[in-house]
Amino acid sequence: MKLVNQTGFDPVDAGTLSESWRQQPCTPAYCCDYDAEAIRKALALTVPEVAVRIRDQMPEFFAKLGPNPTHADIVSANRATNSVINEP
Structure with a gap:
């Protein structure tokens, strides 16, 4: 975490290896x-069954982005599919 902090990012302890599923694709x-x-809020609100449901919807969401989505497009699509975080 010290190294992450030194590189200019805010480190977050996401738990043990057995808790790493909370950061897998289709989780908040x-x-x-x-x-x-x-991120702390998203990790706490992650539910395995919801991740599976969202995973099954991702091909549809990404198809709407077109052949060359930008990084911002991908982040926006991921945020839209994981609405546990309220956006301003």
Whole structure:
């Protein structure tokens, strides 16, 4: 965590290896570029069954982005599919 902090990022302890599923694709913390506070919230609110449901919807969401989505497009799509974090 010290190294992450030294590189200019806010480190977040996401728990043990057995808890790493909370950061997998289709979970609220995955590929959403949130700040440390929002990541902690997303990790706490992650539910395995919801991740599976969202995973099954992702091909449809990504098809709407077209052949060359930008990083911002992908982050936006991930945030839209994981609405546990309220956006301003």
